Amino acid sequence: MSAATHPMDHWIQSFLEAQAAELDAAQNTLLAYGRDLKDFAGWLDHRKQHFATVAQTDVEDYMIACDTEGLSPSTRARRLSAIKQIFRFAFEEGWREDNPVIQIKVAGQKKSLPKTLSVDEVAALLKASRDTGKASLRNTCLLELLYATGMRVTELVTLPVSAARGDPRMILVRGKGGKERMVPLSPPARESLVAYLAERDAEEDKKKAVGHPESRFLFPSRGKSGHLTRHRFFGLIKEIAAKAGVPIDKVTPHTLRHAFATHLLAGGADLRAIQTMLGHADVATTEIYTHVLDEHLTELVMTHHPLAKASDKK
Template sequence: MTQAAQPMARWVQVFLEAQAAELDAATNTQLAYARDLQNFAGWLADKSLHFAGVTQDHVESYLIDCETEGLAKSTRARRLSAIKQLFRFAFDEGWRDDNPAIQIKGPGRAKRLPKTLEVAEVDRLLEAARHSPKSALRNTCLMELLYATGMRVTELVSLPVSAARGDPRMLLVRGKGGKERLVPLSPPARDALAAYLTARDAEEEVARTQGKPASKFLFPSRGKLGHLTRHRFFGLIKEFAVAGGVSPAKVTPHTLRHAFATHLLAGGADLRSIQTMLGHADVATTEIYTHVLDERLKQLVLDHHPLSKPAKT
């Protein structure tokens, strides 16, 4: 049976395996591709169509249906990207002699400025972590590292303990696509790390005497991943928000990453340095933070400049 005659699920499987092997695509990226392509395959199956016979009109009709469903621009753009990559792969492999999606332009993404936090709000979150009823040293270390480095939450929770040994001034972080970068640690972050490591190592020693294997992760967990999960940390940071009097609706691990970048830029750091520390492949991604500052400055003027106040009658 030729590949063109294989079930659509097989097309998706082979494509995803190639992405993982050749591009070292992250697990979350793989899952997103799988969901989007399974949705497209289901839509085609309902119309007795197959990837091998799809035309540009079919892809455009699918996107129109997605819009009719009320899907966000970002979701539709992501689905089109997955479809384009599948058909580009199929063309390269000789499964098709064309790419029916190559000339389709996406809906674009709505330009939304990232949510961030004021310095005072971050201070309250850090203070709440320090006064956690349980695991205060670990929680303080998590929050200090996140705010000091701007790491992605997955990068933070999966840090190997070896990266934190020896009172480091810099942490080696493995980011998207396996790319590594060095991020500097602030004195408070180093202090929090040292205090937590002492307690962690003591707990590990007790576990070792009980015949349990040592963990390779800085933030170990008994779960199947072996380290603190993103989901658990998301819950923790909401708890800190409530305890610190900060609106939980505006607090996520990613808003701390945004706060890191915004506060650095406001303090005079250059975009290239921030780009490197955040692990952005393109400085254009980092430039969004200049717009965040612009908006904050505009609001500052509107709130405080005497001429912006309504005239008294």
């Protein structure tokens, strides 16, 4: 079933569950998000529209309707914030190929750039993943693949094991609507994949020996989905961050995806190539990473350049 055929309530529930698991959002915050998004969904339903088909003009019309209704500026800003967050979530999940509200600004709000990680922080995470007990090979493989490919978390945890066979130089990623893209693997990612796959296959052979069917997923789980869940992976990556000494609030699968893009760009990679590997439909979406890089370079200059320090003393 595609995202477009899911009821809007399903979109809202999935978004709220992600907020609870990934950002540890407070219950009152979740309730407020839920109320605001259900109001927007009701307005769309009356117009026979769906989250999957909303355009920027529709959201702008809704905000005008909220103003006409006499809602306070703070309430309107909160509703727009909730709408922007669910569409950012939908875009990251691959439910939509675009983000229809990326150009709409909340009054008084600065443009938000994606958080990312430094090369040293990523290295610390990868090092820590190698010392996580029985699941070390799996955990290292998860992080190496995520950083090497920039996959969305759902694409990563649902990877079929067939995509990893044969020590691949490229891995096939299935995105929104069944669209496929090929992403190259770095040597460290390939090495961790080969090591983990041997361990995974040995475990699957044990299960088959006692009558259990073999999993089709690269990262199998005993849960209902049959694969490692996004929620468990979010918890896992926070545990690794704590072990690595990297601030926990900085580390999510999305920040590793952003690190993949910004580090490639800093290394001279072509923006169109990064667009293809991230699975962005429009290069304009990928261009935000140039702003992240600009901001990072500015920060480096202001922090380390002797003239910048001299001007601060005046």
